[in-house]
Amino acid sequence: MSKIIVRGGQRLTGNVRVSGAKNAVLPILAATLLASEGESIIHDVPFLDDVMTIQQVLAALGGKLTYDNEIMRISAEQLTSYEAPYEWVRKMRASFLVMGPLLARLGCVRISLPGGCAIGNRPIDQHLKGFEALGTEIVFGQGFIEARSAGKLKGAKVYLDYASVGATQNIMMAATLAEGVTTIENAAKEPEIVDLANYLNAMGAKVRGAGTGIIRIEGVEKLKGARHTVIPDRVEAGTFMIAAAITGGDVHIEGAISDHLTPVISKLEEMGVVVEETDNGLRVTAPKKLKSVDVKTLPYPGFPTDMQSQMMALLMVAEGTSIVTETVFENRFMHVEEFQKMSAQIKIDGRTAIVSGSTQLTGAKVTATDLRAGAALLCAGLMADGETELTGLHHVDRGYVDITGKLAALGADICRVDDTPAPAPLYSKVLEGVAAALEEAEPVIVAAMAQEPAVSKREKEVPRMKAQPTWA
């Protein structure tokens, strides 16, 4: 079983570069499916398992992709399937974001119900409500959904009952090619929504108001591939801010955008941490003793739920008692049991956790119960007495680029032990192998194609769906 081993007690110092944002790049890669012409070139694409997953989904739909040096090139001119396969969609919730683009491009989609971190029920009713308002008929199968529209989608007014990030993104993408104007009311305001809107507009879309509660999308005839650079990951940046603070360190977080981190910065400052803006990031300096604070997670610009567990790690060592309230996901305290193995004093009462501070944490064998929980346990391990051994690394690999290497470069006593080679490099080797094999086989394939009868040639020129919708 792969594990990360951290020995606590090292003060972190130095510079760490933040990678492109997972939660921005995934919807942007889904949106590349909207381009019926030209190639999209996406910069700062982080090397993450989730990125590999969406890459598989796009390839299964007919997208042609290359990925090198954090740059992904995608051509989706000829989609060959309307079906997002179960094997990939079950792995990651964000795969569901191909539904909007496929409806907009093809007028039909078959998609499995999404998986992802088990932090709550995570329904998709708001996504579907939006698609229905745009003129889509939706049928539920066993574990999957089929949806179709009788022609182009039609612009409509959509009011979201909850400012859902994913629903806002999915509906926004679907509306870009709809006839007429769509407004999304009570839209999510996260920076990742703004980043997606910027990319869509670069493709030729007309999206206004992203980052506010009302987004207006005027449908256009078609979209073209575009070049875009993904925003830095505010959750990764926030995680390193906590890592710096918990060790009483002095760390420069290169690429961190202060505006995206306002709630995290203000809570850290209340605790006594000094956060200074620099030309290209944030410098975090922490005193030895920190004060307790209360934290309540909320949609942006409130305190992010994706930073709740890391913040809790810090509160465990601050002086005094803190109250943490999780309002976004109903089951996002699973890390508490793991923290308790490290001697944390935390009581849970419904959606509230009461954290007693000034704890001398002790190293233990712990498991990442979700992506952010894994990072939070590493933060706790950085100042625990003795050795902490973290397993469940498949969660961490979904969303952090080489967190072990980055922490080690800041002075942490940390290492990763993989039974099998780490999944990401292995994957790239497979891709390299496939690319090399294809290159070698190309003359043979071309020759074989030239000998095929005329009827097959015609089929090749007209991209066909792999399967037909049940109503076709």
Ligand SMILES: CC(=O)N[C@H]1[C@@H](OP(=O)(O)OP(=O)(O)OC[C@H]2O[C@@H](n3ccc(=O)[nH]c3=O)[C@H](O)[C@@H]2O)O[C@H](CO)[C@@H](O)[C@@H]1O
């Ligand atoms: C890939 C990605 O970007 N993931 C982020 C995204 O997830 P995601 O887009 O799934 O989060 P949402 O904003 O949709 O979910 C927030 C809340 O809305 C509820 N809800 C959502 C959709 C719906 O149709 N009905 C409904 O009731 C959810 O159950 C949850 O309680 O935003 C979350 C909230 O900031 C983050 O924690 C995730 O890291």
Ligand SMILES: C=C(OP(=O)(O)O)C(=O)O
């Ligand atoms: C919950 C998260 O991701 P996802 O929505 O993909 O499960 C996260 O990034 O913390």
